[in-house]
Amino acid sequence: MSLRRTDRSLPIALLRARETVMAPVRVMLSNSGISEQKWRVIRVLDESGPMEQTALAHAACLLLPSLTRMLRSMEEEGLLTRTVGTDDKRKSIVSITEAGRKVLRDHAGASAAIAADLEARFGAERLEELLDLLEALTDQET
Amino acid sequence: MSLRRTDRSLPIALLRARETVMAPVRVMLSNSGISEQKWRVIRVLDESGPMEQTALAHAACLLLPSLTRMLRSMEEEGLLTRTVGTDDKRKSIVSITEAGRKVLRDHAGASAAIAADLEARFGAERLEELLDLLEALTDQET
DNA sequence: TGAATTTACTTGTCTTGTTAAGTAATATCG
């Protein structure tokens, strides 16, 4: 009963692939003062509109405690707002602000350039294939 | 210049896929008292033999400062040993111990079962295809 | 209706991620 070679272990392969892909993104983000996690939060909010924290945490791949702390500082920075749910007062609805959208706009060009470079070097077709497989895998075990 | 849909963003797709795949692994590891990161370290050491910290950090996808801290506690737990390099005294060579190997053996069965379950549900062929694409992606930008 | 659950966060604690700065050993270059 022996273990798989680490480069054929899916969790490890996913992690290594992500580290590779993130390298240029980290450079971009370090020039913006925003963390990788906050970048995901505002992207999800911009894409999906105002949403509850639980849904936001799930979509941005964050745990609720981490999100709670981040939202506090992001609210102070003016990137988003939180309002108590009208129907259900336990919920808090998070919305992106214009300042938040500006951060996205300010880096959309660099972000697109990084994606385009990857697509050119890895191949558009293989990239689509990979994204399809990843999406299928994620949908697998909901 | 707009951003890619988050489920078509490779960094985010990789992260989401990994979260999905890791769920059962986390359950297994929580029953062992060992963290996901320490699990990677002993797997790499078992696979590749004694190695320097820089190489180990790279192979296990950890930053050196994180590794430094982890190695201290793992050494105390008896999972591995560190020796100063003979030729170059800056280097420290890390080796897995018998106790470390025992941790691997103790969970190899559960680990293989999780991998087999995934393979069965996702399909062996698609899994190989996905691993090939991930490996190609990782090799892309060395 | 009201006691017991469940849900949606929040807080606390500890480990790990991340960046910058520090230290000691080795390599390089004038």
Next chain:
DNA sequence: CGATATTACTTAACAAGACAAGTAAATTCA
């Protein structure tokens, strides 16, 4: 040879990951 890099870690400080416990607002159900 000796001053100056460079390399291989280590330490420090703060953000984020992870798990457990806490709180307040719904929901369920006897």
